[in-house]
Amino acid sequence: MRLLLDENVPRPLHKVLATFILTHEIVHLLDLQGWSGTRDESLYPRAAEEGFDVVVTNDGRQMERPREVAAIASSGLHRIEYPHKHQGLVGMGVAIATVAAALPAALLLLEEAESQRLITLRAVDPTSSSRLRVVDPGAVPPKHWPVRPSS
Template structure:
C-alpha cells in the first residue's frame, strides 16, 4: 500500500513508522514538492491521482467538516486518524506509541477490506497513573521485600 502522512503528522514520526511498517511505501506530504498547504478538500483527490491508498492524519476535526467529509468519501481513500493532543516530548511519545501499536494492524485490515474504511487508532492514556505503577516499599512492600538472603 502507498501511505501518505498528512501535513499535521510530525515528520519524525515518519522515521519511526518506516522502522516497523515494512513493505509499504510511506511518504510525508511535506516531502512532496508543491503539496505543502494543500487544503483537505483538494488533498484527497490529489492523493488518489498520485496513487495513494491511505492517508494518516491527526486532524480529528476533519470528520466534522461537511466539505472535507465529502472529499474523503468521494476519494475512496482509507483514512487513519490517531489522537495527538499533547505537546513536547511526551506528546511525541504518545503519538509514536499510538501509531506503533495500531498502524500495523490497521494496514493489515485494509489489505483485506472490500471498500473504503475510516479508522481511528485509540490513543495511549498519557496520565502518569495509567503509564506506570509506583510502589513505595515502606508503605506497600512487595512479597519477600524483608527477606534476608
C-alpha cells in the first residue's frame, strides 16, 4: 500500500514510520513537488490519481467539513487520523506513540478491507497521572528495599 502523510504530520513521525514499516511505501506530502498547501478538497482526488491508497492526517476536524468529507468519500481512499492537541516534545511523543502502536494493526485491517475505511487511532494519554508511577521508597518501600537504621 502507498500511504500519504498529510502536511500536518510531523516529519520526525515520517522518519520513525519509514524506519519500521518496510512493507508499505510511506510518502510525506512535503516531499512531493508542488503538493505543499494543497487544500483537502483537492488533496484526496489528487492522491487517488497518483496511486495512493491511504491518507494519514492529524486533522481531527476534517470530517466536520462537508466539502472535505465529499472529497474523501469520492476519492475512495482510506483515511487514518490520529487527533491530539499537545505541542512540543509531548505532542511529538504522543503522535509517535499513538501512530507507531496502532498503525500496523490498521494497515492489516486495510489490506483485508473490500471497501473504503475511515480509521481513528486512539491517542496515548500524556498526563502525568496516567504515564508515570512515582514511588518514594522512604515512605513506601518496595519489597526487599533495604531499611536504613533510624538515627
